Amino acid sequence: MKQKAKSPPPASGAETLSEHESMFRIITKKFFQNKLAVLGLIILLVIISSAVLAPWLATHDPNAQSLTDRLAPPSADNWLGADHLGRDIYSRILYAGQMSLWVGFAAMLSATTIGVVIGSIAGFFGGWVDAVLMRIVDIIISFPSIFLLITIISVFRPAPSMLIVVFGLLSWTTTARLVRSEFLSFKEREFVLAARTLGLPTRRIIFGHILPNAIGPVIVAATLAIGMFIIAESTLSFLGLGISPPTATWGNMLSDSQDLTIFLTAWYYPFFPGLMIFITVLSFNFVGDGLRDALDPRVMEK
Numbered sequence: 001m002k003q004k005a006k007s008p009p010p011a012s013g014a015e016t017l018s019e020h021e022s023m024f025r026i027i028t029k030k031f032f033q034n035k036l037a038v039l040g041l042i043i044l045l046v047i048i049s050s051a052v053l054a055p056w057l058a059t060h061d062p063n064a065q066s067l068t069d070r071l072a073p074p075s076a077d078n079w080l081g082a083d084h085l086g087r088d089i090y091s092r093i094l095y096a097g098q099m100s101l102w103v104g105f106a107a108m109l110s111a112t113t114i115g116v117v118i119g120s121i122a123g124f125f126g127g128w129v130d131a132v133l134m135r136i137v138d139i140i141i142s143f144p145s146i147f148l149l150i151t152i153i154s155v156f157r158p159a160p161s162m163l164i165v166v167f168g169l170l171s172w173t174t175t176a177r178l179v180r181s182e183f184l185s186f187k188e189r190e191f192v193l194a195a196r197t198l199g200l201p202t203r204r205i206i207f208g209h210i211l212p213n214a215i216g217p218v219i220v221a222a223t224l225a226i227g228m229f230i231i232a233e234s235t236l237s238f239l240g241l242g243i244s245p246p247t248a249t250w251g252n253m254l255s256d257s258q259d260l261t262i263f264l265t266a267w268y269y270p271f272f273p274g275l276m277i278f279i280t281v282l283s284f285n286f287v288g289d290g291l292r293d294a295l296d297p298r299v300m301e302k
Contacts, residue, residue, distance in 0.1 A: 030294040037290020040283035047280055051097035060088035062095040063246045071266040081268040083256060089272055096248035097276065100230055103163055103249075107229040110168030112222045115175025120206050122176070123183025130180070137173045145170055149232070153241045160243055163236070167229050175221055182214035216295035220288050227284035234277050250277050 032038055050057060059079065066086030074081045080089040122133040152166050186192060187210060195205045230250075236242035237251025238258070245252055253273035262269050 027294045031290050034290040034293060036286045037293075040286025040290070043279060043283040044287065047097060047276075047283070048101060050094055051101055054091075054094035054098055058088075058091035058094050060091040062087065062092045062248055064088075071262070071269065073266070074268055080272050081266065083253070083269055084259075084262065084266075089253075089269065092248045092253060093250070093272055093276055096250045096253055096273065099160065099243060099247060099249045100233060100251070100277075100280075103160055103167075103233045103243075104226040104230040106164045107167035107171070108222050108225045110164060111171040111225060112175050112218065113172075114168060115172035116179050116211070116218060118172065119176035119179025120183055120211060123180035124187055124202070124206050124210065126184075133176070134180070137176055140170065140173050146235075149236070150239070150241060153236060158236065158241055158243060160247075163233060163243065167232060171225065171229070175218060175225075178217050178221055179211075179214060182217060183210055186210045186213055217292075220292040220295065223284055223288040223291055227281035227288075230277065230281055230284075250274075 064087060066082070069078060069082040069086035069088075071084055072078050072082040072086070078088050078090065080093065083089055083092070118133055118137075122130040149166060149170060153162070156162050183206075192205060192209060195209050200209075233242055233249060234251030234254065237249050238255045240255060242251050242255075243249050245256070250273040254270055254277075257263070257266075257270040257273075
């Protein structure tokens with residue numbers, strides 16, 4: 001008698017875990033093949049570590065003034081020079097990094113959270129829900145964001161928490177559109193239909209099945225958004241609408257130095273804060289490009 005062919009055993013939890021580990025290794029390998037992305041990651045780790053360790057790395061009190069050191073050039077005592085109030089630029093840059101990075105990361109988290117929730121709901125339910133939410137997105141996008149941002153900040157006190165809230169409320173639309181497009185693509189896939197057939201709750205299908213598969217582009221957009229928010233905070237601070245002194249940010253350090261005499265006689269005063277903004281934003285862009293290529297399934301492993 002012929003023996004019946006045995007069906008393959010179902011995949012075990014260990015095999016599923018091994019598949020995830022293999023995918024993680026592939027993504028990591030592709031990311032580290034991008035030399036610019038690796039360079040950006042190293043620079044960001046140095047900048048973030050320096051900001052966190054500012055109380056131990058700073059050589060002066062960032063708010064301590066000295067009339068004798070006003071606009072002093074770089075020296076053994078003031079490594080990057082002193083500002084117009086005699087405050088050590090090196091120490092202020094370290095502490096300014098804390099605030100600038102905090103605003104960037106916190107604004108990114110708020111904008112990404114709002115965008116993911118709204119984009120997920122719009123893409124999954126479709127119909128009139130999608131139409132209403134996307135019209136709200138269109139209305140927000142139709143306003144000139146920079147003028148709306150300046151108006152809101154001018155009315156309310158420009159505290160860090162206010163900047164984070166305003167950035168989050170005005171900047172979630174791109175993420176929402178991105179997540180919506182991913183959900184429209186995934187919600188008709190077999191694994192989603194199977195989950196619906198099993199009667200799983202809608203919340204579990206959205207956040208447990210579809211969103212993990214659509215998270216790649218969201219991570220890339222979030223990484224690039226941090227640099228955008230750092231520039232936005234710096235722009236507002238340069239215009240005098242950002243975080244008020246004596247709290248140091250890279251933007252208000254540039255604002256304090258917007259004087260022709262300072263530009264001509266103390267180039268180091270605006271140069272180093274501007275350099276930190278440039279390097280940080282560029283590094284985030286490098287990392288974002290590396291993540292985009294690593295998470296893109298169309299980029300085949302060589």
